Amino acid sequence: MSATQESAPLSWTKSILLLTPTVALWTAAALLGPDTELGFAGLLSGLTYLVLDLALIQPRLAKAPGARALALARQVAWYHDELIRGDGVELVPALLARLAHGLGSEERALVVVRTTQSNGDERIEAYPSPGAAVPDIAPELVSWAGSQTQVLDTAEAKPGSARANLLALTASHAALPLRWGSSGLGVAFVGGAGQALSPLARRAYEWMRMTTALAIQRRDLGPHIHDRSQLQGLVEYARATQEALMPDERANPSDGLLIHGMFRPAAQCGGDLWVWRSLGQGRVLVFLGDVTGHGVAPAMLSAAAAGAIQSFAIATGAALDPAALLGEVNRSLYRIARRRYMMTALAAVVDRQAGEIRYANAAQTFPYLVRPGPNADSEVELRALVTAGPMLGHLEDAHFPSAQVALAPGDKLFLYTDGLIEAERSPNQAYGARRLRKHLQALARHPGDRVAPSVLDGVYEFLRDARPDDDMTVVVVEWPPGPREV
Template sequence: MYLRENHLSRHNNPFPEILDDTVYVRILKDPNYWISQDLEDKIIQIIAQSLDISGILYHLGTESLITNAYDLLPLDDSRIDLEEMIQRLPILIGRLTRAVYLNVKPVADHKVLFIFKYLPEYQEKWYDAVFFQGMLNGLAVLFELKTFTIRMTKTRLFGIHVSHKELGEDIQFGADSNEYELEWLEDKMFLSRSRLTKDDVSNRHRVMVTSRSDSHLEEISIVDVKDVVRKSRELAIENRDLEAAVEVLKSFKQELEKKQLSMAKDLRLAKNIQKGLIPEIIPDWNGIQFWTGFTPMQEVSGDYYDYFPYNMDKLGVAVCDVSGHGVPAAFITALSKLLFSNYKKPKPSETFKLINRELLDLVKQQGYTTCVYVLIHDDYKVLYSVAGHPRPILFRAKTNKAEICEGDGTFLGMFPDAGETFMDFQIQLEPGDKLFLYTDGLTEAENDKGDAFGETKLIEIIESCKEKSIQETVENILSIHKEFTMGTDPMDDITLLGLQLSPRLPEFKTIKSKGDAAYQNKQFSEAVTFYEKAHQILPRDLDTQLLYGKALAYSRSFEKAIQLLESYNKFKTNHFKSHSVLGYCYYQMEMFEKAELEWKKAHSISDANLSNLCNLAQVYAKLNEKKKMKDVIQKIKSIEKSYLHILPLEKKWESLPDE
């Protein structure tokens, strides 16, 4: 009924989710086509999301009465007044809806009670109350009443969507019927078919009650109801345009979300790559212990640190700060690792010159890198060079004082003549001395008052940790730094790398040498005792860790040996013996799949080692992998046909069941 009265667009179905186009057209064209109350509810709810539905329904009720009034007039062209038209109103209600029937009850002169009753299977809705009151207003408009009142007195509803005063005051809610009261002061108008043509009915759309007088009786003002409906339609069209715009925005949002997901995926990939480039742990080297703190500002950091072994006599350590953040910075850090690995020159300044040239060629001045690079010799002489980076801080154990080292030089990857600024500086480490390398994100970080952390505060903390290990010192610095910057957003990545020449180095060397002697004499249990003590002094000394693990394995302490050797392999040393012995431990514990994996790793490092190939053949026999065992035997024969273990292996192979 509401759709027909509103004459919504006949071309565009505004309710495609709940109403197909065929049904929609039939509703508009066929006045006898009925829809379910549930469908009607859904349509009203959709309209109410974008329009002032209560006002529109009131106007539609008025329009419905006016447009159908002609059919209620007598066919013989006799005239009727308002009261007789009221008596004919139930006929119109019966035509418009099957859910409601109307009783009309005169109360007094010029006062009538309208009682709307619903069939039991139908549930009254708030918008019905508004629509029916609009219909009664249509009577007043049709008969051009000057002064009248329409108010609801009872309703079966327990609440109404619109303001109660718009329908009437003192409404009795939860009643057994829906009642309205119409009262008017004069009735001078008579209508007949000859006096009220179809065009006249159409013109009556221009008369509508819109205000109230102090006597609570409504007064007429002239308003074009069709104009109201037209504007409502225009608003609906604008709303559809707005909805279309919203859909476009949703599409843009979806595209943006896709791009964000793609970027997030790229960032995760870059983060994982960078995570593989930056070592979690730097192992102890020649009595020097390392500890690091690394806090990236974003998922992908512009800070970078790494270590680079020079055979057995030197170790390079770099701390870099790449301009910017995110994926571009990650690319340059990956490139830096490659360049430092390739250019292991005897002087850091020479390494810088080569890296500067390569970055200029590859990055094309689209990013630069600051760096401090130290080269530690086995006699604890340290050469270092600075490229636009904060200078190292050296703590002397003898004086318990820390100082900023000298050094200067421009950054890498920006200026072709930067090589002229790189210089080498030298310091000599003594037992207990500490050296700190860091990025400017550490010292330039500010607290909530805008004060920078600064180098002075950093030196004070270092000196206050004179009795602490390098691990404790670094962790203490970072803890105080975190407290200092609490309540502020990070401004930059933060990297702190500390190293210390162990004050217990002489003791360590004495104990380890005793362990080495016992190991050489195959006194593995005794070797374990000495290596355990040495390991406690320098827990990340790789040589001690490997020998300790091997001694444990050969003394049949397999579980402890596995724990130690797996920790050793985390340093990515790719040491043949560590994987070989680890495979032996797993084999002895009958963990054959893991033994196979470790021996395959050992084979990838040294593919011609006959002992390891023999081990692989043995484990394939345990796993009943006959074909794989045969392939390994053939590999052994190709290396050395006379290898003494070939015959026993072939007999073992022949005894295996066919796969």
């Protein structure tokens, strides 16, 4: 097959064939009965494979050119298939070791996970691949590594740093933090010491760490799922998957900007999603979306969208166009949901070097640009960034107009889902946009990482004892003024 053929869009035939494992697992679940243990396990496995296939495998096959991308997609599919067929974290090290070897490294891996005993004490369990040594790793170091948000390698490890010490102690070239939502499950070490991590290997390991975290969490949920109804277990699994794909709630400095987001789920499964990614050249992508409806399907669709966003961002880098990204996610959701579910969304590229924000909107709430002015007596400028396109997933080929606005030091970009302003204390008494604007004006000169928690606190104070009916997500991107630049 030629390189040109390999980089062509994925045909419907191949797309359907890639869904065969999901169809087979769900068929087995239906025959066994979803209320049985084996049937329910088949349902969960099929659901997980569906997310990974639509979010990771198919986008890479469709967009990335050449045999290397095809090999990478096959590695993703193989690894996940092996995890589905197996049972327990014990098989993960051997699979990771084989994957590391396939990516040109030493065939060695070590998985270290945190477990909580019945008496509440926490301990560390180590699972090596055949021939791998198990060093004495301090629990504090495992906790630190597990709390990180990206693959750790030797390229950015300063001598004497925690990262360098950890990689030297385990004689590995990369550490894969295993996170589930805001919780660190542990860390996986792969490859041999002194080996450089290629961009292809880094990309594969980023995907593998998410898959591994899913497998470990499925193991931990297993004993508890059947203490409840099967439906409730499925909802909990979907909710956990959704939260696992959200960035953590720490303020993240990147490209001279500060990005901080907070997600507050409602009682039911919902479809809120937010993603950020450094694109290079001083540019940061921020994406906020909300799948219509509540339940398992919106949560899993938001997970699939997250994979499509990351894949598109990897392929385009600093050249990413927000309108083109919405078009890509739109086509993916249309193919998956066929208008049964849709998504409102906003994509923005915050460019500090150019001093501008480029954005496109798909029926999402309008974000605000908060500009405090040059001094304490200056009037606060609160500007709604208005542009609108159709909901994602409504039309297969939709157009999303884009716009841009100037950005200056001290400015903040504030994004939020409609669950925030629609939160009701009583029927017909919602928090509303007026209260939000007033709160944002009062917070204009506060540090960016204090805005989201203050806004959410204000909403919960307004609600009193009432519970929100919808997820609430708030994202703030700040260009810090002079002394606080990051």
